[in-house]
Amino acid sequence: MPKILVVDAGKCVGCRDCELICSAQHYQTFKSSLSGVATIKFDEISRDVPMVCQQCEKPACQAVCPVNAISRDEETAALVTNYDLCIGCKACVSACPFGAIHFDDEEKRPIKCDLCDGDPDCVKICPSEALKYEEADRATMAKRRESIVHLPELLKLITREKE
Amino acid sequence: MAFKGGYAGKLLYVDLTKEKIEKVPLDEDLAKKYIGGAGLAAKLLFDLIPKGIDPLSPSNVLGFFVGPLTGTLFPQASRYTVAAKNPLTNAWGEAHSAGFWGPELKLAGYDGIIFTGKAKRPVYLYIDNEEVEICSAKGLWGMKTFEAMDKVTQIHNDPQIESVAIGPAGENLVRFAGIFTRNGRVAARSGMGLVMGSKNLKLIAVRGTKGLDVAQPDEYLDSVKAWYDKVLSHPYTEGRVKYGTTELIDMMQSIGRLPTYNMRQGVFDEWENISCDTYRDKYLLRPRADYACIQRCGRFVSVATGPYKCLGKGPEYECLSALGSRCGNSNLASIIYIHHLCDEYGMDSIGTGSVIAWAMECYEKGILTEEDTGGLAFNWGDHELIVRLVEMITKREGIGDLLAEGSYRAAKRLGRGMEYVMHVKGQDIASQEPRAQKSMGLAAATASRGADHLYAFPVLDEGEVFAKEIRQWYGTEYLPEIGERLSPKNKGFMVFHNENYSVLIESLGVCKYGTMVPPALYYEDIIRAIEVTMGWKFSERELKKVGERIVNLNRLFNVREGITRKDDSLPERLTKEPAPLGIPKGQVVELDTMLDEYYQYRGWDKKTGRPTKKKLKELGLEEEAKKL
Ligand code: SF4
Numbered sequence: 075m076p077k078i079l080v081v082d083a084g085k086c087v088g089c090r091d092c093e094l095i096c097s098a099q100h101y102q103t104f105k106s107s108l109s110g111v112a113t114i115k116f117d118e119i120s121r122d123v124p125m126v127c128q129q130c131e132k133p134a135c136q137a138v139c140p141v142n143a144i145s146r147d148e149e150t151a152a153l154v155t156n157y158d159l160c161i162g163c164k165a166c167v168s169a170c171p172f173g174a175i176h177f178d179d180e181e182k183r184p185i186k187c188d189l190c191d192g193d194p195d196c197v198k199i200c201p202s203e204a205l206k207y208e209e210a211d212r213a214t215m216a217k218r219r220e221s222i223v224h225l226p227e228l229l230k231l232i233t234r235e236k237e
Numbered sequence: 238m239a240f241k242g243g244y245a246g247k248l249l250y251v252d253l254t255k256e257k258i259e260k261v262p263l264d265e266d267l268a269k270k271y272i273g274g275a276g277l278a279a280k281l282l283f284d285l286i287p288k289g290i291d292p293l294s295p296s297n298v299l300g301f302f303v304g305p306l307t308g309t310l311f312p313q314a315s316r317y318t319v320a321a322k323n324p325l326t327n328a329w330g331e332a333h334s335a336g337f338w339g340p341e342l343k344l345a346g347y348d349g350i351i352f353t354g355k356a357k358r359p360v361y362l363y364i365d366n367e368e369v370e371i372c373s374a375k376g377l378w379g380m381k382t383f384e385a386m387d388k389v390t391q392i393h394n395d396p397q398i399e400s401v402a403i404g405p406a407g408e409n410l411v412r413f414a415g416i417f418t419r420n421g422r423v424a425a426r427s428g429m430g431l432v433m434g435s436k437n438l439k440l441i442a443v444r445g446t447k448g449l450d451v452a453q454p455d456e457y458l459d460s461v462k463a464w465y466d467k468v469l470s471h472p473y474t475e476g477r478v479k480y481g482t483t484e485l486i487d488m489m490q491s492i493g494r495l496p497t498y499n500m501r502q503g504v505f506d507e508w509e510n511i512s513c514d515t516y517r518d519k520y521l522l523r524p525r526a527d528y529a530c531i532q533r534c535g536r537f538v539s540v541a542t543g544p545y546k547c548l549g550k551g552p553e554y555e556c557l558s559a560l561g562s563r564c565g566n567s568n569l570a571s572i573i574y575i576h577h578l579c580d581e582y583g584m585d586s587i588g589t590g591s592v593i594a595w596a597m598e599c600y601e602k603g604i605l606t607e608e609d610t611g612g613l614a615f616n617w618g619d620h621e622l623i624v625r626l627v628e629m630i631t632k633r634e635g636i637g638d639l640l641a642e643g644s645y646r647a648a649k650r651l652g653r654g655m656e657y658v659m660h661v662k663g664q665d666i667a668s669q670e671p672r673a674q675k676s677m678g679l680a681a682a683t684a685s686r687g688a689d690h691l692y693a694f695p696v697l698d699e700g701e702v703f704a705k706e707i708r709q710w711y712g713t714e715y716l717p718e719i720g721e722r723l724s725p726k727n728k729g730f731m732v733f734h735n736e737n738y739s740v741l742i743e744s745l746g747v748c749k750y751g752t753m754v755p756p757a758l759y760y761e762d763i764i765r766a767i768e769v770t771m772g773w774k775f776s777e778r779e780l781k782k783v784g785e786r787i788v789n790l791n792r793l794f795n796v797r798e799g800i801t802r803k804d805d806s807l808p809e810r811l812t813k814e815p816a817p818l819g820i821p822k823g824q825v826v827e828l829d830t831m832l833d834e835y836y837q838y839r840g841w842d843k844k845t846g847r848p849t850k851k852k853l854k855e856l857g858l859e860e861e862a863k864k865l
């Protein structure tokens with residue numbers, strides 16, 4: 075069972091380490107447009123949301139690619155771009171509903187998460203466990219368990235309101 | 238380009254009077270001698286700022302600098318330094334801040350920006366990589382800090398823009414105005430927001446999308462792992478994430494080092510109301526980080542109900558003490574709210590709390606009367622009064638006009654109450670009661686920007702947690718006294734050693750958390766970082782010289798402005814009035830003994846406090862010495 079990259083935005087502290095390590099590992103430089111992950115900041119509410127490719131089951135990026143440069147890796151299930159085939163038309167950039175593909179002006183190629191051959195560096199560096207790499211069928215169980223911690227409090231609130 | 242990594246390789250000179258912008262390559266030899274950040278600020282501003290100028294005149298020069306590690310993955314590599322002649326001390330001024338602005342500036346392709354002159358109308362600077370433009374700040378002037386920063390993202394239709402800005406306090410020339418980032422970090426001290434305001438400069442908006450290279454990428458990534466392990470595994474880090482710096486309230490209270498009722502005592506009987514657990518249980522929503530930050534000391538808080546309802550960045554230790562214990566205020570919700578106001582209006586909460594605490598003590602002693610205050614009673618702990626005062630200071634209304642001058646100038650103007658001003662060289666002492674930790678007293682007295690705990694940041698004698706590092710940093714030769722808070726012995730060496738290291742850290746563009754508290758990374762890691770980032774080989778001895786050079790150049794700036802040994806002083810309360818309570822009961826700061834020892838290590842004349850010719854020659858500062 076291939077693993078999936080699970081984001082827990084509630085835990086993210088917004089350090090952008092995931093972005094930095096991604097571009098450094100793949101392209102030996104620190105540059106956010108060469109990173110497959112980007113943290114979107116909402117300063118007024120102090121939320122940071124790491125955005126990353128969802129490795130869709132029906133990938134729009136793959137569907138629109140006119141030269142079939144995007145294919146699924148058999149082991150990791152990541153959608154990986156073959157840059158020998160890619161013509162840089164940016165159709166995938168437009169098609170992805172999450173903006174998960176970024177076109178880098180210098181490398182002249184679309185950049186997306188490739189799951190680091192099944193050992194993602196962002197997950198390893200994240201200091202807050204906001205990024206996890208887990209089996210799809212159990213990935214969200216931990217999140218569910220954690221979120222339910224607040225349920226008793228919530229129930230109290232609801233009852234209080236009714237009183 | 239000559240640089241192999243770390244640097245953008247370019248400085249931006251902005252003449253606000255002529256509205257002229259120039260891009261100048263950064264000289265590699267200069268960078269090797271001063272690194273960047275605080276070091277580059279020391280050198281370039283020493284050369285550019287003429288002797289004796291009024292800090293609020295167009296001849297003052299305001300420089301922003303990042304370091305070569307800023308923008309990389311080095312732990313806490315988020316910092317920038319801002320420097321100018323200090324309107325509080327009339328001598329050297331600098332402040333530093335984390336956030337995301339410094340890295341953004343680097344990624345836009347600049348190691349620094351130097352502002353000269355004064356704009357004829359309110360302006361802001363907009364940088365989008367190569368494109369640099371001076372824009373009218375017509376719609377922004379008068380706005381609160383975050384409001385103005387949000388507005389600018391709308392004007393340029395780019396939510397990714399990072400800004401630094403001043404608020405109404407800086408515009409209205411409040412002496413302790415600071416410069417704020419979008420995520421609420423402040424270059425708070427030395428009145429840098431005031432200098433920015435005096436230049437009619439509201440904001441600097443930056444968008445940088447370039448890459449930043451390092452000299453040895455593979456080795457760099459190997460080192461990253463080692464650095465992260467060291468920082469994350471340090472026993473102190475866990476508390477930082479959990480409590481931020483608020484943990485210090487509890488710790489300082491326990492060692493009698495929590496300034497209370499101005500700085501009369503180091504113990505606050507209502508401390509539990511502002512303790513780290515109270516803070517965490519009642520108001521904390523989550524920790525937040527700055528760029529590449531794994532210390533995560535930033536707090537995000539919410540006061541859900543009541544008159545102090547607010548949501549935003551939470552106060553850290555200094556602020557809790559300044560607006561809390563120093564004013565006798567233990568209403569934590571009010572402190573959070575007042576801190577929020579300080580951020581929005583754009584002023585340093587240390588300066589704000591200090592001047593109000595001073596006024597409260599003066600009122601209690603009958604030095605400040607209702608005649609002076611316009612009928613307001615300045616009672617300890619009156620948080621409603623503090624809220625009101627923050628607004629009055631910002632607008633310079635009534636007594637607010639006097640308080641906006643900061644405690645030192647307010648006492649001078651009033652002609653009374655100087656004995657209750659807790660300052661060095663005109664700048665307020667941070668919340669580090671030195672009778673309870675002697676090294677802090679010396680550090681405040683010698684710091685180049687006026688009273689300051691961060692210039693030397695002597696913390697390893699604070700408690701048992703650092704027993705290991707105290708040996709690593711200072712060897713065994715100075716034990717046991719160097720590790721004893723109440724002993725003045727060997728503190729001259731400690732402050733000498735720390736200042737050299739600390740200015741180096743600030744020059745590299747990284748945070749003192751992780752490198753000084755907790756002292757997880759040290760010279761060996763810095764040497765490695767410089768090698769893999771910039772491709773330069775430095776020995777520990779050479780790096781210590783770089784630090785010494787920067788400290789001496791800061792000192793030369795001050796000597797040129799007339800600073801001598803007599804200015805390296807502390808208020809008499811701290812040197813003559815024994816601490817009344819707690820562990821330090823009966824203690825005073827033995828400043829003179831410590832100063833003698835300090836000057837000896839520094840190679841400065843003991844009578845005048847001037848660097849000797851021999852020392853300046855050794856550090857390669859002969860040219861600068863000629864410019865006195
Ligand atoms: S790039 Fe976008 S469309 Fe393609 S798999 Fe990832 S999320 Fe789906």
Ligand code: SF4
Pocket residue numbers: 085086087088089090091092093113122124196199200201202203204205
């Ligand atoms: S590394 Fe983790 S905490 Fe930092 S920005 Fe990325 S997801 Fe958030």
